[in-house]
Amino acid sequence: MKLKNVLKSAGVLGAVGLGSLASQAMADQEFLLTITRPNQLHVIDMSSNTIARTCDIPGPFGTGSIALSPDNTHAYVLSNGTKDVYGFDIRNCDITFKAEQSSPTEQVISMQSIAVSADGKELYTVQNPIKKLSDRFEVEQPRLAVFNIKDGMDAKVVRTFPVDRRITKIAVTDENEVILGGADLKGINPKTGEVRMVSKLASWEKGPLWLPPDAFAMHSQGEQMHEYIMPYVTAKFDSEDWNFETAEWWWGISRVDLKTGKATRDEVLPFQFIIFNFVADPRNPDILYGSFNTLSKHDISKKETLIVHDMPHTYYDLNISGDGKTLYVGGTSSDISIHDSDTLEKIGSIQLTGDMSTSDLRVATIRN
Amino acid sequence: MAPTNKSTRRTLIGSGVLLLAGLASASVQADDAKQIIRDRCLACHTESGDASAPNFSRISEQRKTPEGWLFTINRMINLRGLQISDDEKREVVRYLADTQGLAPSEAAPFRYLLEQDTNLVEEGVDQALAETCARCHSAARFGLQRRTTEEWQLLVNFHMGQFPTTEFHSLARDRKWYEIAHDEVAVQLGEQYPLLTPAWDNWKQAVKSDLDGRWRVTGFVPGKGEYDAWMTTSKADGGRYNLSLEGQYADGSPLSGSGKATVYTGYEWRASITIDGVKMRQVMAADAKGMSMNGRMFLASEREIGGVMSALKDTKAPAVVAVMPSYLRKGESTALTIIGQNLDGDIDLGPGVKVEKVLERSDDRIHLMARATGDEGTQSVQVGAAELASGLAVYGELARVEVTPQNAVARIGGMSKMPKVRVAYRAVGYSAGADGKPGTEDDLRLGYMPAEWSIKPADEMAAEEKDAEFAGTIDAAGIFTPGDDGPNPKRKMMANNVGRLAVVASVKDAGEAVEGDGSLLVSVPDFVRRVLD
Numbered sequence: 065m066k067l068k069n070v071l072k073s074a075g076v077l078g079a080v081g082l083g084s085l086a087s088q089a090m091a092d093q094e095f096l097l098t099i100t101r102p103n104q105l106h107v108i109d110m111s112s113n114t115i116a117r118t119c120d121i122p123g124p125f126g127t128g129s130i131a132l133s134p135d136n137t138h139a140y141v142l143s144n145g146t147k148d149v150y151g152f153d154i155r156n157c158d159i160t161f162k163a164e165q166s167s168p169t170e171q172v173i174s175m176q177s178i179a180v181s182a183d184g185k186e187l188y189t190v191q192n193p194i195k196k197l198s199d200r201f202e203v204e205q206p207r208l209a210v211f212n213i214k215d216g217m218d219a220k221v222v223r224t225f226p227v228d229r230r231i232t233k234i235a236v237t238d239e240n241e242v243i244l245g246g247a248d249l250k251g252i253n254p255k256t257g258e259v260r261m262v263s264k265l266a267s268w269e270k271g272p273l274w275l276p277p278d279a280f281a282m283h284s285q286g287e288q289m290h291e292y293i294m295p296y297v298t299a300k301f302d303s304e305d306w307n308f309e310t311a312e313w314w315w316g317i318s319r320v321d322l323k324t325g326k327a328t329r330d331e332v333l334p335f336q337f338i339i340f341n342f343v344a345d346p347r348n349p350d351i352l353y354g355s356f357n358t359l360s361k362h363d364i365s366k367k368e369t370l371i372v373h374d375m376p377h378t379y380y381d382l383n384i385s386g387d388g389k390t391l392y393v394g395g396t397s398s399d400i401s402i403h404d405s406d407t408l409e410k411i412g413s414i415q416l417t418g419d420m421s422t423s424d425l426r427v428a429t430i431r432n
Numbered sequence: 433m434a435p436t437n438k439s440t441r442r443t444l445i446g447s448g449v450l451l452l453a454g455l456a457s458a459s460v461q462a463d464d465a466k467q468i469i470r471d472r473c474l475a476c477h478t479e480s481g482d483a484s485a486p487n488f489s490r491i492s493e494q495r496k497t498p499e500g501w502l503f504t505i506n507r508m509i510n511l512r513g514l515q516i517s518d519d520e521k522r523e524v525v526r527y528l529a530d531t532q533g534l535a536p537s538e539a540a541p542f543r544y545l546l547e548q549d550t551n552l553v554e555e556g557v558d559q560a561l562a563e564t565c566a567r568c569h570s571a572a573r574f575g576l577q578r579r580t581t582e583e584w585q586l587l588v589n590f591h592m593g594q595f596p597t598t599e600f601h602s603l604a605r606d607r608k609w610y611e612i613a614h615d616e617v618a619v620q621l622g623e624q625y626p627l628l629t630p631a632w633d634n635w636k637q638a639v640k641s642d643l644d645g646r647w648r649v650t651g652f653v654p655g656k657g658e659y660d661a662w663m664t665t666s667k668a669d670g671g672r673y674n675l676s677l678e679g680q681y682a683d684g685s686p687l688s689g690s691g692k693a694t695v696y697t698g699y700e701w702r703a704s705i706t707i708d709g710v711k712m713r714q715v716m717a718a719d720a721k722g723m724s725m726n727g728r729m730f731l732a733s734e735r736e737i738g739g740v741m742s743a744l745k746d747t748k749a750p751a752v753v754a755v756m757p758s759y760l761r762k763g764e765s766t767a768l769t770i771i772g773q774n775l776d777g778d779i780d781l782g783p784g785v786k787v788e789k790v791l792e793r794s795d796d797r798i799h800l801m802a803r804a805t806g807d808e809g810t811q812s813v814q815v816g817a818a819e820l821a822s823g824l825a826v827y828g829e830l831a832r833v834e835v836t837p838q839n840a841v842a843r844i845g846g847m848s849k850m851p852k853v854r855v856a857y858r859a860v861g862y863s864a865g866a867d868g869k870p871g872t873e874d875d876l877r878l879g880y881m882p883a884e885w886s887i888k889p890a891d892e893m894a895a896e897e898k899d900a901e902f903a904g905t906i907d908a909a910g911i912f913t914p915g916d917d918g919p920n921p922k923r924k925m926m927a928n929n930v931g932r933l934a935v936v937a938s939v940k941d942a943g944e945a946v947e948g949d950g951s952l953l954v955s956v957p958d959f960v961r962r963v964l965d
Contacts (some may be wrong), residue, residue: 173596194593198476199490200586201593203610229610230599247605266606278606376926 094385095154096392097139097426098400099128100418105141107154110385110392110427113402113414119157121150128423129233131178131187132287133213136428140180140187146173149189151213154428161187163211163219170195170204176232176282180213181254182240187211188254190231190244191224206231208242210254225257233281235292237325243292245281249318251325263318263327265296275299275306277316283381283395287427288346288388292320295342297335317342317352317364332364337372340395341381345405347388355382355393359401359408373408375401383425394425461671465527468520476512490586491528493627495578497539497546498529498696511594526671526696533697534576535635536717545572546700547715547728548735551837551855563603564617574621578629581622588613640698641722644673646746648773648796650754651729652739652880653707654856655909658682658756660771660797663743665693675703682756682769701725704732714741723747737856737911750774750818758879759825759861760785761942762804767791768824770798770815777816781824785811808863808876825878827863830941831870833883833948834860842904842954844917844929850957857910859883859937859948883937885910890932890951897924899931903954906935914954930954 095116096108103126105119123144131140138160140151151161165172170193177190191209195202210223231246241251244259247266252259265279279296286293296318299311313335320327332352339354350365357378361371380395384405391408394400398419402412469488470479481487496504502525508514509521516524544552557571565574579587591598592610599609647663661679668674673693680686691705693714699722703714713735716727723745730738744753752772760766760781765788770779775795779787784806792799798815804826813823836858843853861881865874885906889895902923904914915929923929934949 171593171596175597175600192596194589194596196593199478201589203589203592203614229608230605232600247608276606278602280600280602280605 092386092432093430095428095430096383096400097130097132097154097424097428098394098416098420099125099130099141099423100398100416100420101125102418103143104417105130105139105152105154105157106416107157107428108400108414110390113412115414115416117154117157118417119152119154119159121152122159122162123148125421127176128421129174129176129178130424130426131180132426132428133180134182134184136430138180139426139428140178142174142176142178142189146175147171149174149178149187149211149219151187155430160216161213161219162217163187163189163221165189165191165209168196175230177234177244179234179236179242182236182238185213186254187213187219188234188236188242190227190234192229208244208252208254208257223254225252225254227252227259233284233292233294235284235286235320235322237320237322239325241325243320243322243325245279245284245292245294247279249292249294249320249327262320262325263294263329265294265318265329268329272304273301275301275311279318282422283341283424285341285343285381285383285424285426286322287429288384288386289344289349290322291344291349292322293342293344294318294320295339298331299335315339330364331367333362333367333369336369340379343382343384343391345384345388346386353382353384353391353405355379355395359391359393359403361405361408371408373403380420380422381425383427386427386429392425395420395423400425461523462527462531465523468516468524469527472514472516472520472524473508476514490583492532493580493583495532495534495627495632496529497534497576498525498700498702499546500576501525501528526694529696529700530698533632533700534578535629535631536699536720537631538578538629539576539700539717542572542575543717543727545570545576548730548738549728550736551840553839558620560612560617560620564609564613567601567603568598574625578625578627578632579622580627581619583627584618584621584625585614588618635698638698638720641718642667643693643695643701643718643722643725647725647743648746648751648753648771649677649679649741649743650756650771651741652858653681653687653729654737654739654911655907656681656685656687657909658880659687660754660756660769661687662796668692671695673703675705677705677707701727705729712738716741716743734851734854736853739856739858744773746773748774750776750816752813752815752818752820752823755813755820755823757881758823759827759881760802760804761830762806762808762826762828764942765801765803768800768802770800770813772796772798772815772818772820775815775818778814780814782806782811782813782826785824785826808865810876825863825876827876827878829863830861830878830881830939830944830946831864832862832875833881833937833939833946834862835935835937835948835950836860838950840912840935840950840952842912842914842952843957844903844914844954845957847916847918848957850917852914852916853958854914855912855935855952857885857906857912857935857937857950859910859939861939861941861946881939883910883939884908884945886936886938887912887933887952888936890934894932897927897931899933899954902929903931903933904929910937912952917957928956930956 094110103121107116109116121143126142126146129142147166149163172191172193174189179188192206193204207224209221211219228246231244233245235243244250249263251262265277277296277298281294296316299313301311314331315333316331318329338356340356342352342354345351352362354360359373378396379393382393391403398416400414478489644665649661649663659681663677665673665675676690689705689707693703699718701716711732714729716725718725725743729741754771756769785804788801790800810822811824813820840855842855845852861878862875864870889900906912919926931954933952936949938945938947
């Protein structure tokens with residue numbers, strides 16, 4: 065279906081008058097992107113909550129990691145056990161880019177790490193290489209790999225720079241610094257390879273009463289705020305004996321503003337239950353929503369949990385509409401659960417053809 | 433390919449060099465195996481050193497159990513593309529287990545893994561090893577291997593390449609997992625479990641005993657009970673044994689079976705046996721002199737369902753191997769059976785225990801009525817010159833019941849491809865001992881006791897989820913069968929039939945019921961079936 069048709073049918077089905085149809089046609093269009101098993105990229109129209117189109121991704125499932133081009137018309141996904149990268153024009157499912165990262169003598173995977181440069185010309189991955197010798201493996205230093213997007217279907221690495229181990233999600237700032245989500249949050253200049261500390265986590269200096277943070281960004285879906293969120297769990301002990309029973313357990317987040325590259329880090333909520341992902345309300349950065357076995361709403365300025373809504377199964381991730389009104393809760397299984405962000409009540413759902421597993425749930429906003 | 437050693441062996445044996453046949457076949461077999469390694473493995477591995485004492489890269493720098501070697505070679509087949517026939521594989525496993533195995537003392541702390549006793553919580557694992565390694569599999573998996581430090585490091589590299597998410601897991605991503613594993617833990621393992629040890633040197637030199645003969649056997653089969661039997665073993669072709677087992681369960685019903693066994697590393701007994709139509713496996717270790725074997729026998733199709741087994745070789749000397757039951761309540765006339773071999777002479781059950789009447793007597797079992805009047809304690813049981821120290825526990829009152837396994841995992845199944853994983857329970861009784869307080873160190877272990885079995889929710893949350901209703905049932909013999917897999921529409925959130933339960937054994941002692949419980953997790957199917965967990 066063509067974008068225009070989607071627009072039209074959405075407008076008509078929504079029983080809106082002609083006037084509003086016209087104004088909607090001028091407005092930005094939001095699409096929710098996710099990947100399901102066996103390996104399909106779904107482009108979901110968020111005005112009608114219906115699947116606009118489904119693109120087949122070549123090869124077996126990766127982890128469902130998705131990165132968007134700056135104009136949001138193209139999505140780059142990890143496939144084939146995260147060894148390969150494919151690029152799609154989400155307006156028509158055309159495959160525009162392919163990079164095979166592994167070779168017979170070197171296995172390369174990217175653990176979620178994929179991003180597009182601010183000017184849309186380069187694609188970045190963090191590669192975790194293993195040399196495969198005939199009777200042994202050798203572990204090599206991870207590296208930031210740079211591809212030219214215009215190289216299209218047979219893209220090869222054009223530059224590499226060494227980076228830390230254990231990097232998951234990466235993101236690009238407006239100044240084209242690549243934020244590396246690892247044990248510490250660092251930034252790398254993809255022209256020079258120069259690395260700076262953005263937000264200390266593993267090497268924080270909070271003293272002996274704090275448990276080193278367990279930080280992990282499997283998804284980090286901050287596109288509506290143009291931010292990168294690295295959640296972590298830590299504990300504050302009452303003495304250096306580290307009694308885990310009496311410790312205060314905290315959720316914290318490191319938050320990078322992708323406009324400026326500036327970061328904040330704070331313990332934001334008492335740890336009460338597992339939250340796999342946080343997303344911020346675009347209307348108020350102090351309001352966070354979280355998902356896992358529950359959908360929850362929090363005011364971090366008060367370090368308070370406002371609402372907890374039980375979910376029928378685990379949902380790894382969530383995202384939010386640009387107006388902040390609607391939450392999309394997905395991952396794990398094959399349904400995206402739609403909720404009102406005021407009350408967290410369920411207001412709809414979208415059934416997909418397969419399980420999302422660990423896939424991202426991204427919002428692509430195509431501006432008119 | 434070199435001239436086939438298989439035909440060499442045939443000629444040698446066939447040419448009637450009878451006296452030498454045994455010896456020659458062993459070394460020819462080793463040559464055979466080396467040749468198979470050359471033919472099958474050197475596409476990827478390399479050979480160096482003397483042709484008579486070759487060094488095969490990666491292969492020669494480690495030692496492990498037969499199951500450990502099988503595990504690795506299966507990986508070579510499944511993941512690396514090794515092509516090898518079943519016969520060749522068997523020969524290579526045997527050769528490597530014999531020449532690069534574990535000494536009995538090295539395997540001893542981890543026999544539970546070889547015996548496939550999965551419901552056991554490992555204790556006392558060093559914290560670095562527990563967090564770095566034993567969070568995915570047992571500590572026994574590496575406790576049953578010996579390697580050079582470099583080989584331990586290459587094992588870490590294998591994990592990184594095969595399971596690249598390893599360093600991103602919880603308990604890995606909050607630290608420098610790879611650096612810790614490669615530079616610290618592998619070095620520690622190289623010291624704790626090195627390739628070269630005096631224990632292995634000694635065992636390699638030691639004269640190994642044949643395990644053929646007649647064995648007096650006792651053991652337990654879940655659902656059937658305790659048994660005593662005779663096992664006859666005789667050497668067959670290619671270092672294998674034929675065996676037969678004839679005996680009876682405690683309720684008098686007969687037991688009969690036959691099968692085949694292989695002995696690895698001079699002491700590791702592995703048998704497949706069909707008992708009354710049911711295929712079972714025996715995993716035992718022989719002692720240094722080849723006079724006794726101890727281990728476990730379990731269903732071939734369900735390794736969780738099994739019980740202890742021990743065998744004592746018949747050397748014509750008199751021996752008592754067991755008393756069933758192993759306990760005697762003071763003041764009560766009780767029927768006991770003494771199991772042994774070549775039993776002859778007076779029966780003595782220790783001070784204060786009176787043999788009231790001998791009901792039946794042969795040279796391998798004595799059925800009698802006994803009554804204890806004296807003190808609590810374990811008594812040595814004598815028949816003529818044969819003595820079993822601590823063979824009988826005399827007690828006043830049952831004070832405590834322990835359920836084994838204490839912590840178990842069952843798995844729902846049956847509807848999908850995955851079978852249900854059951855748990856076989858037993859109850860062990862204790863008296864309070866001299867201090868009169870149950871649960872203290874001086875409690876007197878009485879032995880396995882018959883119990884009434886039931887389940888209940890593990891706690892309030894499990895009660896609310898109605899776990900005891902959905903997760904499964906336990907039968908009179910103490911075998912827990914979990915529920916079907918798949919979502920259950922009757923459960924909250926369409927949950928499947930998982931649950932957390934307490935398994936309760938209620939043992940009657942002079943009319944009073946004494947209860948004990950164990951904790952049981954009923955979990956989802958485990959889709960990976962491994963040789964060694």
